[in-house]
Amino acid sequence: MTRLNSKIPAGPLEDKWNTYKATQNLVNPANKRKIDIIVVGSGLAGAAAAASLGELGFKVKCFTYHDSPRRAHSIAAQGGINAAKNYRNDGDSVYRLFIDTIKGGDYRSREANVYRLAEVSNAIIDQCVAQGVPFAREYGGLLDNRSFGGALVSRTFYARGQTGQQLLLGAYGALSKEIHKGSVTMYNRRDMLDVVVVDGRARGIIVRDNVTGAIERHSAHAVILATGGYGNVFFLSTMAMHSNGSSAWQAYKKGAFFGNPSFTQIHPTCIPVHGEYQSKLTLMSESLRNDGRIWVPAKKEDARKIQKGELKPIDIPEEDRDYYLERKYPAYGNLSPRDISSRAAKERCDAGHGVGSTGLAVYLDFADAIKRLGRNVIEARYGNLFQMYEKIVDDNPYETPMMIFPAVHYTMGGTWVDYELQSTIPGLFVTGEANFSDHGANRLGASALMQGLSDGYFVIPYTVQNYLADQFKVPRFSTELPEFAVAEKEVRDQIDRLLSIKGKRSVDTFHRELGKIMWDYVGMARNKEGLEKALKLIPELRAEFWKDVRVPGKAGELNPELQKATRLADFLELGELMALDALHREESCGGHFREEHQTPDGEALRNDKDFLHVAAWEYKGPDQKPELHKEPLKYEFVEVKQRSYK
Amino acid sequence: MDLKLKIWRQENAKAKGRFETYHVTNISPDCSFLEMLDILNESLVDKFEMPIAFEHDCREGICGTCSLYINGRPHGPDAGITVCQMHMRRFKDGSTIVIEPWRARSFPVLRDLMIDRTAFDEIIQAGGYISIATGNAPDAHALPVPKNKADLAMDAAACIGCGACVAACKNASAMLFVSAKVAQLALLPQGRPEAARRVQAMVAKMDELGFGNCTNTYACEAECPKEIKITNIALMNREFFAAKVCSQKEMAGTSGAG
Numbered sequence: 001m002t003r004l005n006s007k008i009p010a011g012p013l014e015d016k017w018n019t020y021k022a023t024q025n026l027v028n029p030a031n032k033r034k035i036d037i038i039v040v041g042s043g044l045a046g047a048a049a050a051a052s053l054g055e056l057g058f059k060v061k062c063f064t065y066h067d068s069p070r071r072a073h074s075i076a077a078q079g080g081i082n083a084a085k086n087y088r089n090d091g092d093s094v095y096r097l098f099i100d101t102i103k104g105g106d107y108r109s110r111e112a113n114v115y116r117l118a119e120v121s122n123a124i125i126d127q128c129v130a131q132g133v134p135f136a137r138e139y140g141g142l143l144d145n146r147s148f149g150g151a152l153v154s155r156t157f158y159a160r161g162q163t164g165q166q167l168l169l170g171a172y173g174a175l176s177k178e179i180h181k182g183s184v185t186m187y188n189r190r191d192m193l194d195v196v197v198v199d200g201r202a203r204g205i206i207v208r209d210n211v212t213g214a215i216e217r218h219s220a221h222a223v224i225l226a227t228g229g230y231g232n233v234f235f236l237s238t239m240a241m242h243s244n245g246s247s248a249w250q251a252y253k254k255g256a257f258f259g260n261p262s263f264t265q266i267h268p269t270c271i272p273v274h275g276e277y278q279s280k281l282t283l284m285s286e287s288l289r290n291d292g293r294i295w296v297p298a299k300k301e302d303a304r305k306i307q308k309g310e311l312k313p314i315d316i317p318e319e320d321r322d323y324y325l326e327r328k329y330p331a332y333g334n335l336s337p338r339d340i341s342s343r344a345a346k347e348r349c350d351a352g353h354g355v356g357s358t359g360l361a362v363y364l365d366f367a368d369a370i371k372r373l374g375r376n377v378i379e380a381r382y383g384n385l386f387q388m389y390e391k392i393v394d395d396n397p398y399e400t401p402m403m404i405f406p407a408v409h410y411t412m413g414g415t416w417v418d419y420e421l422q423s424t425i426p427g428l429f430v431t432g433e434a435n436f437s438d439h440g441a442n443r444l445g446a447s448a449l450m451q452g453l454s455d456g457y458f459v460i461p462y463t464v465q466n467y468l469a470d471q472f473k474v475p476r477f478s479t480e481l482p483e484f485a486v487a488e489k490e491v492r493d494q495i496d497r498l499l500s501i502k503g504k505r506s507v508d509t510f511h512r513e514l515g516k517i518m519w520d521y522v523g524m525a526r527n528k529e530g531l532e533k534a535l536k537l538i539p540e541l542r543a544e545f546w547k548d549v550r551v552p553g554k555a556g557e558l559n560p561e562l563q564k565a566t567r568l569a570d571f572l573e574l575g576e577l578m579a580l581d582a583l584h585r586e587e588s589c590g591g592h593f594r595e596e597h598q599t600p601d602g603e604a605l606r607n608d609k610d611f612l613h614v615a616a617w618e619y620k621g622p623d624q625k626p627e628l629h630k631e632p633l634k635y636e637f638v639e640v641k642q643r644s645y646k
Numbered sequence: 647m648d649l650k651l652k653i654w655r656q657e658n659a660k661a662k663g664r665f666e667t668y669h670v671t672n673i674s675p676d677c678s679f680l681e682m683l684d685i686l687n688e689s690l691v692d693k694f695e696m697p698i699a700f701e702h703d704c705r706e707g708i709c710g711t712c713s714l715y716i717n718g719r720p721h722g723p724d725a726g727i728t729v730c731q732m733h734m735r736r737f738k739d740g741s742t743i744v745i746e747p748w749r750a751r752s753f754p755v756l757r758d759l760m761i762d763r764t765a766f767d768e769i770i771q772a773g774g775y776i777s778i779a780t781g782n783a784p785d786a787h788a789l790p791v792p793k794n795k796a797d798l799a800m801d802a803a804a805c806i807g808c809g810a811c812v813a814a815c816k817n818a819s820a821m822l823f824v825s826a827k828v829a830q831l832a833l834l835p836q837g838r839p840e841a842a843r844r845v846q847a848m849v850a851k852m853d854e855l856g857f858g859n860c861t862n863t864y865a866c867e868a869e870c871p872k873e874i875k876i877t878n879i880a881l882m883n884r885e886f887f888a889a890k891v892c893s894q895k896e897m898a899g900t901s902g903a904g
Binding site: 048051052055066067068069070071073075076085087123125126127128129130131132134135136137138139140141142143159160162164165166169172173174176177179180186188211240241242274275277278279280282283387388391392394457458461502506508509550552553557558559560561 | 680688692694703704706708711731732757766770773776777784790803806807830831
């Protein structure tokens with residue numbers, strides 16, 4: 001039996017959100033004070049939601065694992081944020097942003113959600129400017145734009161190479177204002193360890209104070225998870241070291257369905273892996289593709305010589321360079337979407353044209369742009385990125401091309417939510433990267449910031465209120481309820497178990513091994529055989545983890561190894577669900593590439609007849625196969641086509 | 647590379663700390679500084695010892711979490727980067743490296759190299775924002791901002807709140823941090839309406855939290871990983887004195903501004 005109801009309002013596409021807002025239920029200001037809301041996460045989606053709900057008068061508790069809400073990983077987003085302002089007079093509109101996002105997602109997202117996202121995009125820019133976000137401006141004093149992948153217009157607003165930082169600090173300012181006012185209480189350095197469900201509704205969470213080790217219970221009328229993506233299941237990714245999938249996984253085990261878990265974005269422009277000790281990968285913003293040209297040597301022997309260090313990139317004459325994106329996708333060229341650009345890089349490297357000592361890299365070359373615009377202009381646009389590159393690689397990208405390779409960057413999959421961003425657990429809302437909703441099978445660049453802020457500032461304040469309209473009569477919850485006691489005990493038991501194993505292997509050795517399985521078999525190219533292998537290897541690794549992990553220290557103290565262990569325990573289960581989902585989806589779409597399903601020229605081949613749906617997985621108990629529910633994707637307004645960027 | 651490390655160990659905020667000496671061998675020069683500490687920590691776990699607690703998250707120089715005092719300098723010997731962006735090729739094989747936490751009364755040590763920087767959050771909460779509620783904003787182009795002002799505001803806004811300025815200052819002054827936010831918002835027309843209230847509230851909170859005074863040694867500017875300029879402090883001082891003279895009445899009308 002399926003319980004999936006996407007709750008999309010009836011009516012024309014452009015009226016749906018207005019209709020919803022005009023007819024939703026509201027809570028009177030005096031009653032808002034009687035209602036508690038928990039927000040987990042303080043990135044763009046979480047900080048924006050906590051601040052906006054606080055402004056409305058609700059009592060908000062906001063949790064983060066960081067020492068300050070300003071450090072959430074939204075801060076690392078570099079390139080920009082999309083909006084349909086059409087300030088360039090280049091033909092942009094809400095409808096075009098909507099279409100580009102639907103097409104970029106390879107027709108695996110919901111029309112109504114994506115339209116709403118495009119619709120509120122303009123208000124986000126207004127809001128951020130009013131907060132004092134120092135977006136790039138032109139000499140006339142008005143806002144500048146740049147181009148991003150998957151679009152033929154320039155609609156990306158940016159603050160140098162630090163757009164995520166500036167937007168987050170704007171939201172952090174709004175949050176700080178509400179903390180000062182007393183409407184939001186901030187809880188730093190807390191790891192959420194479980195969600196508490198009372199009478200079928202989400203009513204609280206269990207957290208660990210990472211400084212003292214104390215386990216705390218917190219109750220509320222509604223719980224919002226804004227906990228980001230789970231890309232760190234691959235160990236090496238562009239995520240922050242502590243980014244994790246645990247909150248989403250706890251919600252899943254308490255009954256929230258998990259949507260499209262295998263949809264992972266591999267970003268084409270990251271600094272390549274260079275050693276066994278490496279702890280994370282660094283992104284080089286997609287905005288670099290505005291001016292950089294991607295190429296590999298056309299001749300394999302040149303590539304081989306470069307790998308051995310016998311030739312340098314400048315030794316390769318122009319006619320022997322293969323600008324493969326410009327060649328294969330002339331219409332979009334170097335600004336082709338991320339999934340396509342990543343796969344093209346892998347294809348060239350697999351064919352023996354890769355560069356760098358490992359042969360797993362391609363060039364991103366600024367020589368033409370520097371000649372055309374001058375070094376000053378390039379420095380003003382990308383100075384901080386060039387500096388970052390130089391520090392890591394010890395090469396000067398003004399003089400020699402950057403080397404880049406695809407890396408795990410974002411998860412389109414996440415907790416299944418309806419149009420109201422509510423999961424299948426009533427009262428549990430999920431926003432930002434943590435939900436599955438708006439990007440289909442591939443997210444376009446500069447759309448993650450847009451979605452996080454859209455959800456936080458402009459969607460959740462309405463939809464949560466609609467849910468809470470009849471909840472003001474429910475008195476504040478006591479954390480003495482048996483449901484809290486049971487959840488707390490489970491958390492304590494798991495921590496004790498982890499500490500008592502006293503095995504031989506550190507947490508990181510298990511995490512690296514899991515990451516390798518995921519990258520090899522559930523990574524950029526997947527096939528049945530490999531996925532089945534992953535489904536065998538992951539449970540074996542998990543069993544070994546629970547037998548042989550070594551976690552030093554005690555429960556009641558600041559213990560980073562214990563934090564890593566609790567997060568990895570969840571990744572070891574989540575990875576398996578990702579493989580299962582990838583195996584079920586017998587098609588290629590967006591970032592999900594099944595080698596069995598490709599066009600003769602190697603492009604993703606969708607199967608709309610059988611897979612025009614969201615795969616929503618229901619937890620059935622430990623070591624039980626989860627149940628698959630399908631939410632059919634109905635395209636009423638857009639024609640579903642084969643994607644072409646040629 | 648083989649290195650000798652002298653690292654500050656302290657079990658918790660109340661415990662007495664001490665330096666411990668460790669040796670790491672076979673470190674690749676391409677390894678980042680924090681990856682070198684990861685390798686050391688792995689070896690400690692192997693021996694069932696508690697790994698060294700240090701703060702880090704994004705490892706690309708933007709979150710502001712990492713906070714190590716290396717050989718007497720916040721974020722180590724290189725200018726313009728955080729410690730997570732530093733690589734071992736920057737050090738000589740066989741050298742000794744001393745690693746400490748930030749030292750400032752307002753940043754108590756939690757464990758080993760981890761410190762508590764909530765004082766910075768409190769200063770921002772006192773007024774480091776523009777008081778606008780969601781949904782109230784006019785069109786983004788309603789208010790043009792001269793490009794040079796927008797650029798200066800962005801220069802100041804690049805602060806990552808790591809606290810290196812406080813750690814570098816002999817007085818443990820937070821002036822560079824506070825002035826960066828004051829300047830960002832004072833330079834923009836959006837921030838003018840509450841500029842006087844903001845600067846007074848933030849400075850009062852900074853003083854209340856026990857940060858020291860600025861005596862113009864410029865150590866903060868020299869050590870700031872984002873190269874935030876000391877001119878922001880001058881701008882803040884101007885704002886502060888102007889606010890003192892002009893807006894006592896406005897201050898009296900606000901709540902909880904310190």
